[in-house]
Amino acid sequence: MPLKLASRTFPLWRSILICSSIIVCLGAARAETTVEIVHYFNVPGQLEGLANIQKDFEAANPDIKIKLTYIPFADLVKTTLQMAQVHKPPGISCIDNPDVRFIAKAGVLKDISADVAKLPTWSDTYPGPKHSVTEGTKVYGVPIGSNSLAIFSNKKMLSDAGVTDPPKTWDELTADAAKLTKSPVYGLVFSATNTEESTWQWEPFLWSNGGSLLDLTAAPAKQALQLWVDLIQKGSVSKDCVNWNQGDVANQFISGQAAMMVMGPWMLGQVHKSGLDFEVTPIPVPKEGEKPVVPLGGEVWCVMKGDPKVEAAAVKFIEFVQDADRLEKLCDTFNYISSVRSVAKKQGEANPELQPFVLQMDTARARPEEGGANYTKVSLAARTAIQQAITGQATVDAALAEAAAKIKPLAAKK
Amino acid sequence: MKQLEAIPERPATPLGAQHRVAPRRRAAWRTALTSYSFILPIAVFGVFLLVYPVLYSLALSFRDATVETIVGGDMPFIGFSNYEQSLADPTFWQALQNTVVFTFCSILFQFTIGFLLAIFFQNRFPLKNVLIALLLIPWIIPVLTAANTFKGLFNEVGPINQIAHLLGLPTVPWLASPGFALAATIVANIWIGFPFNFILLYSGVCNIPPEVYEAARIDGAGYWRRVGHITLPILKPVTVAVLMLGTIYTVKVFDLVFIMTGGGPANTSHLLSTYAYQIGFSIYNYGEAAAIAIVIIAVILTLNLFQLFLKRR
Numbered sequence: 001m002p003l004k005l006a007s008r009t010f011p012l013w014r015s016i017l018i019c020s021s022i023i024v025c026l027g028a029a030r031a032e033t034t035v036e037i038v039h040y041f042n043v044p045g046q047l048e049g050l051a052n053i054q055k056d057f058e059a060a061n062p063d064i065k066i067k068l069t070y071i072p073f074a075d076l077v078k079t080t081l082q083m084a085q086v087h088k089p090p091g092i093s094c095i096d097n098p099d100v101r102f103i104a105k106a107g108v109l110k111d112i113s114a115d116v117a118k119l120p121t122w123s124d125t126y127p128g129p130k131h132s133v134t135e136g137t138k139v140y141g142v143p144i145g146s147n148s149l150a151i152f153s154n155k156k157m158l159s160d161a162g163v164t165d166p167p168k169t170w171d172e173l174t175a176d177a178a179k180l181t182k183s184p185v186y187g188l189v190f191s192a193t194n195t196e197e198s199t200w201q202w203e204p205f206l207w208s209n210g211g212s213l214l215d216l217t218a219a220p221a222k223q224a225l226q227l228w229v230d231l232i233q234k235g236s237v238s239k240d241c242v243n244w245n246q247g248d249v250a251n252q253f254i255s256g257q258a259a260m261m262v263m264g265p266w267m268l269g270q271v272h273k274s275g276l277d278f279e280v281t282p283i284p285v286p287k288e289g290e291k292p293v294v295p296l297g298g299e300v301w302c303v304m305k306g307d308p309k310v311e312a313a314a315v316k317f318i319e320f321v322q323d324a325d326r327l328e329k330l331c332d333t334f335n336y337i338s339s340v341r342s343v344a345k346k347q348g349e350a351n352p353e354l355q356p357f358v359l360q361m362d363t364a365r366a367r368p369e370e371g372g373a374n375y376t377k378v379s380l381a382a383r384t385a386i387q388q389a390i391t392g393q394a395t396v397d398a399a400l401a402e403a404a405a406k407i408k409p410l411a412a413k414k
Numbered sequence: 415m416k417q418l419e420a421i422p423e424r425p426a427t428p429l430g431a432q433h434r435v436a437p438r439r440r441a442a443w444r445t446a447l448t449s450y451s452f453i454l455p456i457a458v459f460g461v462f463l464l465v466y467p468v469l470y471s472l473a474l475s476f477r478d479a480t481v482e483t484i485v486g487g488d489m490p491f492i493g494f495s496n497y498e499q500s501l502a503d504p505t506f507w508q509a510l511q512n513t514v515v516f517t518f519c520s521i522l523f524q525f526t527i528g529f530l531l532a533i534f535f536q537n538r539f540p541l542k543n544v545l546i547a548l549l550l551i552p553w554i555i556p557v558l559t560a561a562n563t564f565k566g567l568f569n570e571v572g573p574i575n576q577i578a579h580l581l582g583l584p585t586v587p588w589l590a591s592p593g594f595a596l597a598a599t600i601v602a603n604i605w606i607g608f609p610f611n612f613i614l615l616y617s618g619v620c621n622i623p624p625e626v627y628e629a630a631r632i633d634g635a636g637y638w639r640r641v642g643h644i645t646l647p648i649l650k651p652v653t654v655a656v657l658m659l660g661t662i663y664t665v666k667v668f669d670l671v672f673i674m675t676g677g678g679p680a681n682t683s684h685l686l687s688t689y690a691y692q693i694g695f696s697i698y699n700y701g702e703a704a705a706i707a708i709v710i711i712a713v714i715l716t717l718n719l720f721q722l723f724l725k726r727r
Binding site: 074075077078081084085102103105106107108183184193194195196238239240241242243257376377380384387388390391393394 | 481482483484485565569570571587589590591592674675676677678679680681682692695696697698
């Protein structure tokens, strides 16, 4: 009967007092703000980098808690939008850079141009990454770091085939890939799968040749696609590349099925773990002396519109990360190139494998420079053309003409 | 089921016993309530997890639901525009055609192989049960594993082409050729799905009394005659169930094709499911993706109605 006893001896007002004081106490303990960060990072180095920065930030700001939420890549955009829709937005969403301006159009991202203007690193940020987060005068995020593409070569295979240096031009690429092809080993491997990955892997060749996704019927685009078609028709690249995503491409290279691959810095950790002797060089250019133009990858810290207190805390977190030393540490564990020039330079000097990527940063372009918020649709049309041409379903001219017809109305409406 | 049906109906209220009607009604009420309470969980489950999403998709398919409009919740009603947009896209028709071909070929071979195995296992022989267990493996293996295995087998330098090369046959980059990619996914799907057909047909075959066969044998019916005139007709209810479930499973296949080809090369092996995914999560047009999902449901319903019609004949 203890229950009955309690209810008799405890008057109502007293229990209310106790309850409310408990609530007040809990409230005091919860006076801190929680910033939820949604992301799709699942590589060990990236998770380690996030955990470290979380620990450092919480130690420096005891009144702010960081909550990291993992969401699979394909669901990040959808989940972020859904969370915004039910008015429980995360504080920060780590959005893939080509999607930022597109999601900003939904009106869920906070314009932080006033805050970034105060950051010393902002004026030192490369134009490409800056472009991917800027719409007019509005700035919708700060890049975590950048990545792009380069050529990874298997040193032993190159020396066995008598190739002294990795290819620097398209002619060398074609010749070397043929020389390195010895069944069952292919000279080169890239990804031409039915996702954004294939457009992304083709763009370095298109853009280095002065082409544009918005002008696919022009000669530079035709030449860039012809380069890929020739490589495949000569047997230097496996026809199966139309089904290989970048993970498969890396597996081909690591398992010794391909002598060279087109790949980004995020794979450096895995290639190292395999114990392979390799080197990284910039993307080959059409003619000697030209500069490679690569697309930019990498995610952006985007502040979601919501509770002003959370917004302020999220901005504080971004500012904290932009400290030069912390930024370098974070990008190193991520195997990303910092989007801030001075930090990237330091990374390149310390690590020769990152140097080609750092050198390419000056000319690197944000993907939505072509198509803006419609980039994803432009990319879909382009990769269909790539697949048609390299599987021989259509000629290079016909495939590109079809894609150009689909892209034309998209480019017109911004 | 039979036992439930066998319970005799309550005797009707005898005339002139009006004063007993009220408690009797209440008792009937209570019985009904008890019965319904048993199906309440599944009904709630069904409404929230099946009916609601389908209706939501249906509503979404008539709205302009893209990244820009979905957040404000003001997705404008646009009538049949999403459907028109889909129908105008040649990839949609390719995907629809692929779905039909994929389903028809998969079911045809899955059922034939399953049926032949079922009548083969009517015989008694050593290690029969072990073999049955082994045959179920494709059905047990996760599709993710099976799809990646087939991706490796159909590789340009994979085992299938190596064998073809040894035999002096021409080799084909299966998954990289527009003409063969779909066929390769069908082969994989047949392998995954035949045990399902086999085990259901086999359990049906086991229920056929041996006397029927004996009588037929005495009358002089040969083996295939017995199969055609005894096994098949008796198995008809099982066959209809197998074909119906098989069709539903096959029309909505997604993971297998998504992993093996991603709908490529150049969109030639898209099923409606992978195409809807591409529209929904690659270019973020949720409304049009919902419209395609509704078409998938319509395809499944049509095929099943057709099968029900066949069953009644």
